[in-house]
Amino acid sequence: MNIVVCCKAVPGLVTDLKIGADGKAIQYQGQLLAINECDEYALEEALALKRSHGGQITAISMGNIKALDILYYALAKGADKAVRVDCESQDPRVASNVIASALGKLDFDLVLTGTQSRDTLGGQVGIAAASLLGIPFAYAVVEVEARENNTVKVRKELGGGRYAEVELMLPALLCVQTGIQPLTFVPPARRIRARQQPVASFSLADLGLQVDQLAPRGYRFIAVRPPERTHQVELLQGSPQEIATALLNKIRESL
Amino acid sequence: MARDVLVLVEHSEGKVESLTSQLLAIGSRLAKEMKVELVAAAIGHRMENVVEALQGKGIDRILVVDDPGLALAGGEVQAHVFAEIGKQVEPRLVLVGYSLVGMELTPAIASKLRMNALTNCVNIELRDGVITVTRPLFDGTIHAQIALEENATAVVALQKGPAILTAPLAKKAVVQSITIDVNSIPSRSRVLEITEEPKGDVDLGKAEIIVAVGRGIGDQEKIHFTAELAEALGGTLACSRPVVDVGWLPRERQVGASGKSVAPKVYVACGISGAIQHLTGMRDSKRIIAINKDPNAPIFQVAHIGVVGDLFEIVPALTKAAQEAQTR
Numbered sequence: 128m129n130i131v132v133c134c135k136a137v138p139g140l141v142t143d144l145k146i147g148a149d150g151k152a153i154q155y156q157g158q159l160l161a162i163n164e165c166d167e168y169a170l171e172e173a174l175a176l177k178r179s180h181g182g183q184i185t186a187i188s189m190g191n192i193k194a195l196d197i198l199y200y201a202l203a204k205g206a207d208k209a210v211r212v213d214c215e216s217q218d219p220r221v222a223s224n225v226i227a228s229a230l231g232k233l234d235f236d237l238v239l240t241g242t243q244s245r246d247t248l249g250g251q252v253g254i255a256a257a258s259l260l261g262i263p264f265a266y267a268v269v270e271v272e273a274r275e276n277n278t279v280k281v282r283k284e285l286g287g288g289r290y291a292e293v294e295l296m297l298p299a300l301l302c303v304q305t306g307i308q309p310l311t312f313v314p315p316a317r318r319i320r321a322r323q324q325p326v327a328s329f330s331l332a333d334l335g336l337q338v339d340q341l342a343p344r345g346y347r348f349i350a351v352r353p354p355e356r357t358h359q360v361e362l363l364q365g366s367p368q369e370i371a372t373a374l375l376n377k378i379r380e381s382l
Numbered sequence: 383m384a385r386d387v388l389v390l391v392e393h394s395e396g397k398v399e400s401l402t403s404q405l406l407a408i409g410s411r412l413a414k415e416m417k418v419e420l421v422a423a424a425i426g427h428r429m430e431n432v433v434e435a436l437q438g439k440g441i442d443r444i445l446v447v448d449d450p451g452l453a454l455a456g457g458e459v460q461a462h463v464f465a466e467i468g469k470q471v472e473p474r475l476v477l478v479g480y481s482l483v484g485m486e487l488t489p490a491i492a493s494k495l496r497m498n499a500l501t502n503c504v505n506i507e508l509r510d511g512v513i514t515v516t517r518p519l520f521d522g523t524i525h526a527q528i529a530l531e532e533n534a535t536a537v538v539a540l541q542k543g544p545a546i547l548t549a550p551l552a553k554k555a556v557v558q559s560i561t562i563d564v565n566s567i568p569s570r571s572r573v574l575e576i577t578e579e580p581k582g583d584v585d586l587g588k589a590e591i592i593v594a595v596g597r598g599i600g601d602q603e604k605i606h607f608t609a610e611l612a613e614a615l616g617g618t619l620a621c622s623r624p625v626v627d628v629g630w631l632p633r634e635r636q637v638g639a640s641g642k643s644v645a646p647k648v649y650v651a652c653g654i655s656g657a658i659q660h661l662t663g664m665r666d667s668k669r670i671i672a673i674n675k676d677p678n679a680p681i682f683q684v685a686h687i688g689v690v691g692d693l694f695e696i697v698p699a700l701t702k703a704a705q706e707a708q709t710r
Contacts, residue, residue, distance in 0.1 A: 306627025
């Protein structure tokens with residue numbers, strides 16, 4: 128089974144946040160780009176499926192040259208190939224169009240990705256790309272079982288402790304939940320070795336897309352700032368013992 | 383031209399989900415301000431109870447697709463049916479709940495309707511005549527306000543917020559049945575069955591005091607600090623998703639969108655940053671106490687009482703104080 132894993136490079140720490148001049152995007156200094164955690168779980172699931180069913184894993188990420196780091200990380204974890212799509216956009220409609228076009232160039236039975244990225248918290252690109260490609264999809268998947276008849280059976284969360292068992296014909300796209308497989312540790316030596324592996328690159332021209340087709344439209348950012356507090360939180364200060372006494376009183380008066 | 387507000391109804395076992403009721407309350411206010419109709423779309427099989435439950439919520443029209451093929455329909459089919467309804471209504475705004483079901487449907491519906499989707503929103507309002515939404519970024523530490531351009535349409539997926547209490551409205555919705563040939567919808571997936579998490583020994587729903595532990599605990603060996611606090615307070619130990627994902631506590635103790643929703647008298651969050659999925663499951667608790675070393679953690683947005691500090695100092699001190707109070 129050939130699997131493509133879509134992964135996103137997300138910043139750990141963000142500074143100098145501001146709205147771009149055209150109001151269409153947010154600009155910031157992002158430090159310490161790392162693989163989006165949900166997507167790392169997708170990679171782990173791909174590796175587990177490969178162990179039991181064989182096939183090739185291709186990791187794909189859309190972003191600038193800094194996204195290479197997480198592709199090397201995916202290779203170190205056991206991906207066979209890596210592709211960077213040279214496009215920067217935080218607009219979900221643009222990103223899903225680009226990712227769908229890139230997937231169209233690859234040979235796959237299954238696409239795995241996470242449920243949402245920690246920077247934009249949008250959770251759209253996977254399902255939207257599947258919808259554009261006309262392939263079946265499932266969100267919040269917690270178990271994947273590959274079957275003989277070119278299908279997968281998955282268990283997905285519906286919320287509140289309810290699940291759906293769904294059968295999907297391949298090719299299909301699954302957004303997997305965190306915790307679907309344990310995260311494995313990659314020894315530093317393997318991460319260093321992985322940096323010598325080639326990473327293919329798709330430009331927008333390679334995908335037959337034009338930059339002006341890919342402008343976000345229909346909305347503009349008007350403010351970015353820390354959340355307004357809907358109510359005032361009462362912050363307790365003092366020594367741990369003083370805080371403990373105060374907390375215990377608060378707890379008792381609440382009962 | 384696109385004008386109305388269309389709410390997509392989520393329901394199970396004949397009942398309308400509370401998130402949908404919240405959307406209808408918001409949608410009814412918006413529609414009034416925009417001077418347009420509030421339309422609700424409900425799809426499924428044997429929809430009488432759902433349609434009945436939608437009355438009195440300020441809806442102008444209820445569009446119903448009732449078909450046996452929708453009894454166990456998957457995302458592909460549901461998205462197709464909702465998109466067909468969208469094409470007929472041509473709404474300015476589609477409101478969807480940002481539940482796990484809504485998260486699957488929203489991008490598919492938006493892409494079929496060629497509309498933008500703004501997901502994970504915490505607010506939508508008309509500001510000086512402009513539709514404006516607020517949504518979190520960067521793990522919830524930042525909120526962005528986004529304005530829709532004039533005449534632009536959007537699918538807006540809203541998070542579950544604090545419950546909105548509204549008195550039943552006298553307005554009687556017109557119910558329209560829509561026929562869509564569900565069997566001919568191209569679909570390469572099918573739902574085999576719906577299952578429930580088996581009930582364990584832990585009943586978080588009944589607990590009056592919950593002590594919940596998050597990733598901030600750092601190590602399975604240290605979970606006992608919070609377990610001891612729960613015991614000393616006569617409460618129940620719970621946790622956020624990452625603690626279950628790494629196998630430190632069983633799934634039955636998970637609070638949040640995919641676990642249990644709880645509303646105890648006291649909720650003590652220890653080392654929980656407050657991802658949206660967690661807040662959804664506990665924000666209705668009567669008194670929320672948060673202990674976290676990061677003053678910007680989103681948990682402080684819902685907490686009533688906060689301690690910015692080291693949980694390994696605060697939690698044992700509180701356990702000791704509670705134990706001493708018991709023996710006195």
